[in-house]
Amino acid sequence: MSAEPIIEVKGLRSQFGTHVVHEDLDMTVRRGEVHGIVGGSGSGKSVLVNTILGLRKPDAGEIYFDGQAMSEMSARDRAVLERRWGVLFQGSALFSSLSVRENIMAPLREHIDMPVSLMAEIADLKLGMSGLGPEAATKMPSELSGGMKKRVGIARALALDPDVLFLDEPTAGLDPVGASKFDEMINELRETLGLTVIMITHDVDSLYAICDRISVIAEKKVIVTAPIEELVEFDHPWVQDYFAGPRGRAARSG
Numbered sequence: 001m002s003a004e005p006i007i008e009v010k011g012l013r014s015q016f017g018t019h020v021v022h023e024d025l026d027m028t029v030r031r032g033e034v035h036g037i038v039g040g041s042g043s044g045k046s047v048l049v050n051t052i053l054g055l056r057k058p059d060a061g062e063i064y065f066d067g068q069a070m071s072e073m074s075a076r077d078r079a080v081l082e083r084r085w086g087v088l089f090q091g092s093a094l095f096s097s098l099s100v101r102e103n104i105m106a107p108l109r110e111h112i113d114m115p116v117s118l119m120a121e122i123a124d125l126k127l128g129m130s131g132l133g134p135e136a137a138t139k140m141p142s143e144l145s146g147g148m149k150k151r152v153g154i155a156r157a158l159a160l161d162p163d164v165l166f167l168d169e170p171t172a173g174l175d176p177v178g179a180s181k182f183d184e185m186i187n188e189l190r191e192t193l194g195l196t197v198i199m200i201t202h203d204v205d206s207l208y209a210i211c212d213r214i215s216v217i218a219e220k221k222v223i224v225t226a227p228i229e230e231l232v233e234f235d236h237p238w239v240q241d242y243f244a245g246p247r248g249r250a251a252r253s254g
């Protein structure tokens with residue numbers, strides 16, 4: 001990991017009618033880190049990530065990618081940028097009528113003009129990277145367990161060789177063993193591919209296992225960004241409740 005920023009959020013304001021979700025929110029993600037985002041339910045984690053992804057326009061403030069203001073990018077530059085991102089949405093969001101292989105091929109079909117046989121080869125390679133065997137390629141999403149669906153979601157997110165991977169609660173719904181295996185896979189991918197990973201999570205074990213730094217959203221802002229060892233000492237009621245609760249204590253002593 002380097003200290004060099006890859007994504008910077010500056011002075012972000014997000015608002016729905018009179019409901020202000022973010023006010024003057026700043027956050028910096030460093031190249032090559034696994035950056036966790038935590039916060040209470042409704043604190044604005046998903047809205048923040050959707051804004052970085054360009055699915056929502058900031059009501060004020062700016063998002064910078066590699067130092068370039070996203071609001072000033074041309075549509076073409078944005079399209080190029082989006083190819084550098086892989087996203088695993090909550091629930092994996094696979095196309096139910098497409099096989100696993102076709103799901104992973106979908107971003108290739110959308111963005112790259114190449115023979116179908118080559119797309120299929122790339123899809124199978126990504127499937128292997130996500131820890132699934134070739135026999136999974138012809139299965140339909142309905143035939144997969146929750147953990148397998150998430151792995152296919154990761155394979156699809158990796159289809160275009162992204163620099164940055166966005167994960168929305170990747171271990172939600174997995175049993176503890178499945179969740180820790182998933183964490184291991186993310187760690188391996190980060191190391192072998194040099195990815196930057198931005199991950200919304202409620203999973204305290206994941207924070208300990210793979211996050212280099214964690215941003216906490218409370219009171220409409222990022223109130224702190226720190227490695228877990230520093231974060232647990234941070235003097236704020238939400239942070240203290242979170243890490244002093246039963247799940248936080250168990251993870252700390254684990």
Ligand SMILES: Nc1ncnc2c1ncn2[C@@H]1O[C@H](COP(=O)(O)OP(=O)(O)OP(=O)(O)O)[C@@H](O)[C@H]1O
Pocket residue numbers: 016021039040041042043044045046047048
């Ligand atoms: N499209 C929308 N229209 C109106 N309000 C919205 C919309 N999207 C989000 N919000 C509101 O913004 C706030 C933040 O939502 P967000 O989904 O980002 O929270 P979160 O921190 O991701 O929560 P959770 O942990 O429960 O997933 C919530 O109060 C939500 O109701």
